[in-house]
Amino acid sequence: MSLDNIRVVLVSPIYSGNIGSVCRAMMNMGISDLAIAAPRGPINYPEARMMACHAEAVLDNRKEFPTLAEAVADCGLVAGTTGREGLYREHGKTPREWAPRLLQAAESCKVALVFGTEDNGLSNEDMALCTQIVRIPSNPQYSSLNLSQAVMVFCYELYVAAGVFEPPVEKSVEAPSAMREAMFRKWRVSLQEIGFMEEEKSDHMMLGIRRIFSRGPLTVKDVQIMMGVAAQTLWCAGQMKKRTDEPPPTLILPDEL
């Protein structure tokens, strides 16, 4: 699978907590190959571990390299993220724009996603190693994303573009017209029986009711529930009539009805 060939490369990250958050974001998005280029020193493991949560394996399996060149040496494409302008950075595209190209390459070779340090991003020397320049869309008034948030957005876009996510299946299909009409007949009778509307106003009122139920999808299960409501209402109206001769209260409806 293409996602197996995606490597996240962090250049000299400052905060171990961020490294842990990166591990979690990666695993959430089905990516597990983490490299740290030019590490600043030993990682603060408890701090990283706390943020990694259940992605400890990504943290433990990370590789460290003295330089970015070594961390990406075996990668066909090298995508560098930047928030800055200038020096050819205007050629940058968004993660969504690059995703198909990166995933296609990842079918046959390693592909690196490179992220600079928290304070300064990627240096010009680092950018020179990149074949793709990536710009994450963000508010010009505050465009600097937290490191792990930037990793999340990029990995999320690749995960979605990979098409491996299976959305939950709508278990009940859209109800057929005949079933809906049966429901509306039942509602018409029950609304008359409880004194909600009189016969001569029923056609108009039922148009309003139909409009409400047509605003969104209406499944077989939905119609079954609303049929049940009408049936029970009818039963209740019958019980009421047996016990009292008092007419039902007059309903106050909004003017436009």
Next chain:
Amino acid sequence: MSLDNIRVVLVSPIYSGNIGSVCRAMMNMGISDLAIAAPRGPINYPEARMMACHAEAVLDNRKEFPTLAEAVADCGLVAGTTGREGLYREHGKTPREWAPRLLQAAESCKVALVFGTEDNGLSNEDMALCTQIVRIPSNPQYSSLNLSQAVMVFCYELYVAAGVFEPPVEKSVEAPSAMREAMFRKWRVSLQEIGFMEEEKSDHMMLGIRRIFSRGPLTVKDVQIMMGVAAQTLWCAGQMKKRTDEPPPTLILPDEL
């Protein structure tokens, strides 16, 4: 603008650091209305502040409500995020699928994005208040996102869908054919002059060169650079010939050329 009407609602968040990270993610994506429903107690301000970075204003302007019902009382749509299955949660759609509907509503009313606690997510009672169920695509092996990461993905999708991000403009247009052809003529001569290829092999070799330069877009600026390279190479070859009678070295090329 629609994004001004988007409110992020956190229900009983546990970690103040997460609240700060949420503020930053929101501001990165042009969203600033933060509400905390059923807070667990006073926020740990230094911790939240550290993660909020330059989004301190979002943190300071947050509103707190005793219940979720109060936090969303004025919201037309209420979108609740869940990673769990069951209880109608299979009707959930992704942030990308919901974005147009939410933004359309946000043109005329407040719209809430609701996120549950770090450990348990939204309760069934909370979900009942939601008009939209949202499922963020993630790896089934580890689908639980960090709270602020979930906020980031959702806000990012809305920001992108709002279409307010202006990508950097490609400053140099695609070079016209006549310009490219002038470049290829110059390359042909210069490659012959430095002994890279002989006249009889030049047509074939130039096809390879053309293929390389046609793999991606080639701008006017790109062609100017490569024309300069050829011109300088020609000059250099001329200087060389003046100073030595020794023929240039025989080039070893890969077989397929």
